[in-house]
Amino acid sequence: MLFKYLPSNLLIIFKSTSIKTLVFSLLIIGFIVAFLLDLALGSVSIPIQEVINILLGKEPEKATWANIILKFRLPKAVTATLAGAALGVSGLQMQTLFKNPLAGPFVLGISSGASLGVALVVLTASLTTPTLLNDLGIITDFGLVIAASLGAAAVLGLMLVVARRVQETMTLLILGLLFGYATSAIVSILLQFSSKERIQSYIMWTFGSFAGVTWKQLIVLIPVIVCSLLVAVLQSKSLNALLLGEAYARSLGLTVEKARFSIISSASILAGGITAFCGPIAFLGVAIPHLCRSLFNTSDHRMLIPSVMIMGAILALIADLFSQLAVSQMVLPLNAITALIGTPVVTWVILRRNSQKSFPS
Structure with missing residues (x-):
């Protein structure tokens, strides 16, 4: 009843803030x-x-359930959370910096660089003595990460x-x-x-x-991603400030060159870190x-970055679920699932924007 006594502009701001708070709360619950x-x-x-009960440290009905959760599924879920948040934020940074709606976290060739290192x-490896490689621990999960x-x-x-x-x-x-x-x-030549x-x-x-990704690897991955x-x-x-153009950003006192360097550094570390540990994960960042x-x-x-973190984590966890449950006794390629999720989203956004431009309200 008190809303009718508020000025119209304050009422619009209040309602908008309330809706965004509600949506953000639903995202947290969804995560x-x-x-x-x-x-x-x-x-x-x-x-x-x-x-x-297992997460709270209580004794489960079956002891094997605790091993499955703590040794296998929990590190996987934590990794998916970090990957979704990192790739989403990295994609947001690149889209803002380059003013390109199709820019993703790997637009600077970070994914290709990681792929080249693994390749x-x-x-x-076939050119070197396999026994020597195994003794040195190069052909291992951590070797590929390095x-x-x-x-x-x-x-x-x-x-x-x-x-x-x-x-x-x-x-x-x-x-x-x-x-x-x-x-x-170079990778294509090596394949031949x-x-x-x-x-x-x-x-x-x-x-x-x-x-x-194991717990030992997460000890390295978590600080890198969280700090970035x-x-x-x-x-x-x-x-x-960069949304309004570099000239306007300079008029606000922003040193564009330093800001661009900082944005590229953090986005590249986010994308490169996830690629190193999880492989190239497509479409989530876009x-x-x-x-x-x-x-x-x-x-x-200020609103987008936290929401992108949570939404990215949700979609990464959903993609991981689908990759396990879509076919019994088989795990589907994660990139195939993320592409199936990402393509309809991007298509819907593009069509929605075009319809809004064609039929302005």
């Missing part, structure tokens, strides 16, 4: 539900109440050097795409000279997976920012 379902469902179904280890990290870091370092010398953002985008094509070409077994190992890595996400949150004002913009009807990064 909790998706996280618990990812722990409960699989080849062995575990009751939700038992999952909660150099896996595909050239190789992917070095490849992503090499491309990142190159892009950061270029970013200091290139003034135009569009030129930087084109150079990033060219670096990506160059590294992909590799054995079938090595090619199969490399292709399996390119499918993407959250299941291969915090940096992204601190960049909210800079990203909002689709999630669009979905959150439409859901909250805002371009304010």
Whole structure:
């Protein structure tokens, strides 16, 4: 009843804030539900109440359930949460920086650099004594992570050097795409000279997976991703200023070159870290920012960045669930699931925007 005594403009702001708060609260609830379902469902179904008891440290009905949850499903669910949040925020940063709705977290060639690092280890392994490689621990999960990290870091370092010398953002985008094509070409050449077994190992890595990350690897992955996400949150004002153009951002006192360098650094670390540990995960980084913009009807990064983190985590957990449950006794490639989820979202957003432009209200 008190709403009618408020001025109309304050009433609109109040209602808008209330709706956004409600939607954000529903996202948090959705994340909790998706996280618990990812722990409960699989080849062995575990009751939700038992999952909660295990997480709280209580004794479950079956001892094997605790091993399944704590040793296998919990690290996988944590990895999916980090991956969805990181790729979503990285995609948002790239779309804002380059003013390109189709820009994703791998637009600077970070994914291609990681792929090249893995390819150099896996595909050239046949040229080296296999026993020596196994003794050195190179052909292991952590060996692939190190190789992917070095490849992503090499491309990142190159892009950061270029970013200091290139003034135009569009030129930087084109150079990033060219670096990506160059590294992909090298991988294609390596494929031609590799054995079938090595090619199969490399292709399996390119499918993407959250299941291969262990607790030991999470000790490295969690601090890297969390710190980079915090940096992204601190960049909210800079990203909002860049939405209005670099000239306007400079008039507000923003040092565009430093802001661009910081944005590229954090986005590349987010994308490169996830690619190194999980393989190249497609489409999430492109689709999630669009979905959150439409859901909250805002371009304010102070609202978008937290919502993209949660929405990204939800979609990554859902994709992981579908990859396990879609076909019995088989795990589908994660990239296939994320593409099936991401394509309708991006298509819907594009068609919705075009209809709004054609029929303005």
